[in-house]
Amino acid sequence: MHLLGRLLLAAFALLLAVPAGAAILVLALLVDPAANAWLTGGALATVDMALSDLSAGLPPEGLALLVAGLAKALFVLLFVPPALVGLGGEILGRRGLLWYGAGSGLLTAALPWLTRGVPRPEATGRDPSLLLAEARLTLILFLVGASAGLVYWLVAGRSAGPSRGDRDDGSA
Helix, strand or coil: CHHHHHHHHHHHHHHHHHHHHHHHHHHHHHHCHHHHHHHHHHHHHHHHHHHHHHHCCCCCHHHHHHHHHHHHHHHHHHCHHHHHHHHHHHHHCCCCHHHHHHHHHHHHHHHHHHHHCCCCHHHCCCCHHHHHHHHHHHHHHHHHHHHHHHHHHHHCHHHCCCCCCCCCCCCC
16 A cells, blocks of 8 residues: 555656756746757747648648657656656655755756767867857756756655655664
């Protein structure tokens, strides 16, 4: 019965953590001038692609593929890190704020670096503007993951692991 309660509490915590991370992501992307320009350019290109398809009499398949790719990326960035850190916290019995906040933040910030694999050829020249842009993105993703992890901790992480009654305290 305890396991079922923990599963429901973890699902509810993720249900609250994902929108919190999404809200921080939207806010950070709107506040950061470089990200704001990138979003505006991407939105205009998307509208242009969809309108050109519609004017040619074609269904906007490119738009559907773009939305599907964006949904997949958001799932990986917003759901996977707090879920993995929460699962690890439950298994290891971690209840610390630092475990959930920093762990989820570091995992979210590391995802682009982990998925990239090999260094890009244009990054080998150590262009300062490119390094600054990558540092900004890493900071934004850390804040997104940390906020999601903190919300998870508030709901379910403070009581993770075996309950106090289940622990063997050595008294007999």
